[in-house]
Amino acid sequence: MLSAAQDFLPAADETWRLQRGDDAECRHFQAMANQGHYGSGEPEPGSDGGTRQGIYACAPSGVLLGSVNALDPASVLTMLESAQSAWAALPEAERWLPAGAGIAPAHRWEWSYPEGGLVLQRTVRDLPASLDPQAEPARPSNRDFVWFSAEEARALVPADARPGRSYSVPRALLERLVRFHLVDNVRGQTLPFSPRQVAAESEMHVQVLVREGTRLTLQFRGATRAEDDGRPDPDAAPGDWAAPDSFPRTVSATLLGLATYDLDEGRFLDFELVALGERRGSGWLNNRRAEEAGPIGWVFSLAPDDGVTRIPPAFIDLYEASWIQRPGEATPPEQQR
């Protein structure tokens, strides 16, 4: 299937915004996807027409060549082969964007990428009932990214960098991890925790183990817990993350990490954090049952800046940080320079 895909220019994107937005990028997508497997032409006024998740093949002009929402390789391969034929038969005049055609988005969360900051890629996975790390890893796993600005990253390092010194990670940064990233989205997206749902005793300490010149070897240790008891929460996430019902759930974690920070360069050179814990309950969209519980694990690793890792965190719109550029106040990266 990957070889069949070589004939195409591969792109991936988040469909929630594309199917609802009204900027040029979204409108181009809607016109294309409304021809596809979930589309039935133009949706009713006031409706987004439902989900547009799936795999599409299209001409840059927006002419649909094929689409499917399937995970099995055979279905995708069949669609790709059909799309190749449709592309070959498509007249040249219908293939391309007209000169000057606008496809630019009005806002992308990617524009807030924290240049010079700390970007972590996070993996979450159910742990085996045996709690044996040599057991076959359970599938699926899920990914996410964690963003800290350069200033926030520096705040993860003790101001007094002498070996042996230990201090508490600032509460706001710990809460970002607990509310948005130490969550149970193994099987699908989940709800975030509100600040008041983070247990007061949650903590993470960082200790300088070794200092070699300007380089610090740091150890992180912590224990966290977040609980939604199901009662109405005035701080519950608004907008797209507002749940239609109560979803009592608990996530707890024990954390251990190692990192290298260079004081002169002002950045982390390494960062590896492991968290093991327990999850209980359903987070609405994460395919768990209310009574379900089990062991869960997370790994946070320094993300290489290779473009593909510039994906925004799932809960980026809930980050409480002044450096986040929100809709209406954002500037495309090329205009920031």
Added chain:
Amino acid sequence: MRTESIALLACLLSCACAGPSADKGGSPPSPAPAQSPADSPISSRTLTALLDSTAPETKPDVHDPHRLLGMASFEAWHAHIAPQPAELAWASLPWRTSYAEGLAAAQEQRRPLLLWVMNGHPLGCT
């Protein structure tokens, strides 16, 4: 690779922490130990003291994930949870990470577009 240096450090620390007391993990961090001389290379004696300050104290409790994590098990759990090669097959394609970027690149390269869209970015959290 820098991750290897972390792994090496973890290995060294786990060796240093091994002995009569096995992994503990899960406990809140210890208070800061006594300082070593500021800005001086750390001595092996000081390093041992530092490691002791965070060393495990009890045997792991295999029924409680909170008590499984320590320096001796750090690498094993890291490897267990991190993405497996088969889970990263998609990464062999040179993805553009937005629809508009993909359209522009497809137009420039005179190719059709293959677009993968999900609730949540397919290359991130879905």
